[in-house]
Amino acid sequence: MSKIIGIDLGTTNSCVAVMEGGSPKVIHSAEGRNVIPSVVDPVKRVVGDVAKRQIVINPKSTIFSIKRLVGRKYSDKSVQHDLKLLPYAIKSGRDNMAVVEVAGKTYTPQEISAMVLQKIKADAESYLGEKVTEAVITVPAYFDDSQRQATKQAGEIAGLTVKRILNEPTAAALAYGLEKKHAHTVAVYDLGGGTFDISVLELGEGVYEVKATNGDTHLGGDDFDKKILDYLADEFKKENGVDLRKDPQALQRLRDAAEKAKIELSSSLEAEINLPFITQGKEGPLHLVTKLTRSKLESIVGDLIDSTIAPVEACLKDAKLTKDKIDEIVKVGGMTRMPKVIEVVEKFFGKEPNRSVNPDEVVAVGAAVQAGVLTGEVRDVVLLDVTPLTLGVETLGGVMTPLITRNTTVPTSKAEIFSTAADNQTSVEINVLQGERPMAADNKSLGRFILDGIPPAPRGMPQVEVTFDIDANGILNVSAKDKATGKSQSIKITGSTGLSKDEIEKMTKEAEAHASEDSDKKEKIETRNKADNMIYVAEKSLKDAGDKVSAEIKKEVEEKISALRGILESGTKEDLEVKTKDLSDSMQKIGQAMYQNQQASSPKPAGEKPTGDDKNGEDKKKNNVKKEEVQEGEVVS
Amino acid sequence: MNKKTDICQQLEKQIKELQDGNEGLKSKYLRALADYQNLEKRVISQREETAKYAAEKIIKELLAVLDTLKKADQHLNDSGLRLGVGDFLRVLIENGVKKIEVLHKKFDPNFMECVEIVENDKEDEVIEEIRAGYTLWDKIIRVAQVKVGKKKTQVKN
Numbered sequence: 001m002s003k004i005i006g007i008d009l010g011t012t013n014s015c016v017a018v019m020e021g022g023s024p025k026v027i028h029s030a031e032g033r034n035v036i037p038s039v040v041d042p043v044k045r046v047v048g049d050v051a052k053r054q055i056v057i058n059p060k061s062t063i064f065s066i067k068r069l070v071g072r073k074y075s076d077k078s079v080q081h082d083l084k085l086l087p088y089a090i091k092s093g094r095d096n097m098a099v100v101e102v103a104g105k106t107y108t109p110q111e112i113s114a115m116v117l118q119k120i121k122a123d124a125e126s127y128l129g130e131k132v133t134e135a136v137i138t139v140p141a142y143f144d145d146s147q148r149q150a151t152k153q154a155g156e157i158a159g160l161t162v163k164r165i166l167n168e169p170t171a172a173a174l175a176y177g178l179e180k181k182h183a184h185t186v187a188v189y190d191l192g193g194g195t196f197d198i199s200v201l202e203l204g205e206g207v208y209e210v211k212a213t214n215g216d217t218h219l220g221g222d223d224f225d226k227k228i229l230d231y232l233a234d235e236f237k238k239e240n241g242v243d244l245r246k247d248p249q250a251l252q253r254l255r256d257a258a259e260k261a262k263i264e265l266s267s268s269l270e271a272e273i274n275l276p277f278i279t280q281g282k283e284g285p286l287h288l289v290t291k292l293t294r295s296k297l298e299s300i301v302g303d304l305i306d307s308t309i310a311p312v313e314a315c316l317k318d319a320k321l322t323k324d325k326i327d328e329i330v331k332v333g334g335m336t337r338m339p340k341v342i343e344v345v346e347k348f349f350g351k352e353p354n355r356s357v358n359p360d361e362v363v364a365v366g367a368a369v370q371a372g373v374l375t376g377e378v379r380d381v382v383l384l385d386v387t388p389l390t391l392g393v394e395t396l397g398g399v400m401t402p403l404i405t406r407n408t409t410v411p412t413s414k415a416e417i418f419s420t421a422a423d424n425q426t427s428v429e430i431n432v433l434q435g436e437r438p439m440a441a442d443n444k445s446l447g448r449f450i451l452d453g454i455p456p457a458p459r460g461m462p463q464v465e466v467t468f469d470i471d472a473n474g475i476l477n478v479s480a481k482d483k484a485t486g487k488s489q490s491i492k493i494t495g496s497t498g499l500s501k502d503e504i505e506k507m508t509k510e511a512e513a514h515a516s517e518d519s520d521k522k523e524k525i526e527t528r529n530k531a532d533n534m535i536y537v538a539e540k541s542l543k544d545a546g547d548k549v550s551a552e553i554k555k556e557v558e559e560k561i562s563a564l565r566g567i568l569e570s571g572t573k574e575d576l577e578v579k580t581k582d583l584s585d586s587m588q589k590i591g592q593a594m595y596q597n598q599q600a601s602s603p604k605p606a607g608e609k610p611t612g613d614d615k616n617g618e619d620k621k622k623n624n625v626k627k628e629e630v631q632e633g634e635v636v637s
Numbered sequence: 638m639n640k641k642t643d644i645c646q647q648l649e650k651q652i653k654e655l656q657d658g659n660e661g662l663k664s665k666y667l668r669a670l671a672d673y674q675n676l677e678k679r680v681i682s683q684r685e686e687t688a689k690y691a692a693e694k695i696i697k698e699l700l701a702v703l704d705t706l707k708k709a710d711q712h713l714n715d716s717g718l719r720l721g722v723g724d725f726l727r728v729l730i731e732n733g734v735k736k737i738e739v740l741h742k743k744f745d746p747n748f749m750e751c752v753e754i755v756e757n758d759k760e761d762e763v764i765e766e767i768r769a770g771y772t773l774w775d776k777i778i779r780v781a782q783v784k785v786g787k788k789k790t791q792v793k794n
């Protein structure tokens with residue numbers, strides 16, 4: 001079945017989304033943006049960013065804000081008002097409806113909107129790789145029947161069957177899945193590019209109903225930009241006596257910079273505005289170099305933000321509700337990213353607004369969710385589980401060694417080879433752990449078992465393969481197998497993913513809280529393990545070398561061994577590192593002695609860790625060349 | 638005798654059920670495998686794409702710096718600075734950045750944004766480039782800002 005797309009057909013910008021694999025995805029335009037400017041040149045039939053770029057050349061044939069005219073009569077008060085603000089020609093058409101005239105031809109607002117929808121359709125088709133014929137389109141809650149009909153017609157002209165006309169605030173609530181949370185009353189605060197809407201919704205029979213709406217049809221981000229621009233231009237004029245607004249080129253740069261600063265100040269406290277060579281003064285080029293702080297911005301646009309509160313109050317009054325009766329607040333529109341806007345809304349309602357969904361996309365996302373409900377796709381999702389916490393085993397020194405990390409999708413399996421920690425160790429204990437902490441003791445032990453019957457061998461020699469396997473039902477199977485004998489042991493742990501939500505949260509939080517002390521502890525143990533291994537290797541080397549090294553060297557190495565062993569449990573990480581290095585340096589003398597002894601056969605590396613051996617070999621060769629120096633150095637130390 | 642046929646029928650029914658179940662599982666398995674392979678392909682192509690355009694964000698920011706340097710160059714006329722600007726441009730070019738040539742071309746909103754109209758006989762032609770536009774490989778990363786000519790009568794209109 002083909003997909004139904006969800007479209008937010010906005011006054012300034014439009015946006016489109018579709019359900020994919022059970023979650024809504026915003027489709028980017030061919031230009032690579034998440035929104036498409038609702039701008040059309042009907043003569044050249046260009047739409048979006050491309051149309052916007054030629055607005056200066058063709059101010060009379062580039063149509064924007066067509067949503068203000070859709071489904072309205074020419075005599076409408078609002079049309080008469082907009083007439084003065086919009087640069088293109090607006091006429092009275094059939095049945096007295098408002099139409100636009102471009103190059104001697106009239107177009108209904110439906111036709112203009114259809115061109116935006118056609119572009120959206122084409123972009124969606126190229127993304128999905130299939131024909132799109134059906135859509136859910138959103139409209140403001142205050143749209144009357146005629147405006148809704150006109151929007152539906154626009155869809156049909158564009159070749160889309162409109163499966164549903166959805167209220168914008170309802171779409172926003174759907175995007176947050178508020179109906180599933182049983183939020184009874186929802187306030188939607190929508191401050192967009194050119195309009196401000198506030199709506200109160202009430203949940204009845206699983207569907208949101210609009211109780212009341214209010215707003216200001218001529219208040220939005222553009223007004224904010226204008227205020228900032230005026231402030232910057234006034235400041236510049238005060239300082240340099242030049243009005244940048246009179247220079248179209250400078251004005252353009254200033255306009256871009258004002259918008260950029262506004263956006264930057266939503267995430268940082270200060271924005272630098274740097275416009276070198278902005279204009280020509282009496283004594284050469286002038287630069288605009290200034291800083292705008294967030295608090296300054298807030299004082300510039302404060303009255304604009306405050307002016308949104310009166311409509312909110314009026315809306316609540318119409319809905320016969322007090323503000324404490326509002327369960328959830330949803331914010332829509334790019335301007336609601338501004339911290340001051342969030343603050344004002346939060347202060348008014350005494351409640352934090354929902355903000356996880358991109359406010360430019362939230363209406364389109366909600367429309368896509370509605371479309372998904374219509375196709376039944378929302379039900380069709382196969383949910384694969386993930387492991388909520390890391391699973392691993394305990395290794396030498398009580399360290400947790402992870403095998404399957406958290407958030408891995410199950411079913412999955414992972415195997416790793418481990419070895420013994422002591423000579424002639426004939427059994428290993430596998431302690432299965434769950435948690436995010438680096439030390440075994442801090443995590444939850446899910447179970448343990450012993451694999452025995454390992455043939456006696458030097459430490460590090462035996463190969464024990466440990467396999468973790470989680471099936472689709474979350475059942476964890478851990479097995480350990482001795483590669484030499486083929487002997488194996490296993491344990492089955494049910495409910496390894498069945499932790500309660502609280503437990504998972506607690507464990508994850510603990511891991512974050514202890515991150516630094518834990519990693520210190522782990523590093524110390526790793527250092528100790530290294531020291532321990534060095535002692536082992538040194539003793540073995542002494543034994544292998546026998547009487548091929550002088551008693552003097554032997555004594556020195558033995559002393560260093562006992563020095564290191566003495567602090568193995570008690571020493572600090574730094575002490576251990578120093579003493580380990582000491583021992584390693586002295587051991588090189590054994591190597592030198594072996595090489596000097598012509599009759600000496602090569603040392604037997606079997607039984608030692610291959611890596612350790614290689615390194616020693618290298619060190620030995622190096623030392624052979626600079627023998628004198630090293631020995632002198634050793635005597636001094 | 639009757640009992641035997643009953644068992645036979647039951648077994649046959651079971652076999653049929655298992656076969657059907659097996660078919661279903663097989664098709665689900667193949668579908669999942671296909672999904673996975675498709676995902677792998679998409680990941681590879683996306684990774685190539687990501688690598689190709691990884692520098693886009695920083696290049697866009699550097700273009701603003703280049704604008705400033707070029708403006709300074711125009712005003713100061715310093716040979717050292719000119720070399721620096723040249724070097725800067727060369728590095729960008731080597732990394733796939735190309736300037737969009739606009740001067741004296743017909744205005745095309747796909748590559749340009751008109752910020753001013755000037756009276757000129759050269760109708761719809763780019764008279765002056767205010768801010769250069771650039772492509773990265775085959776993608777427009779910044780459109781050019783231009784002044785466009787219009788005949789006198791039309792300006793009034």
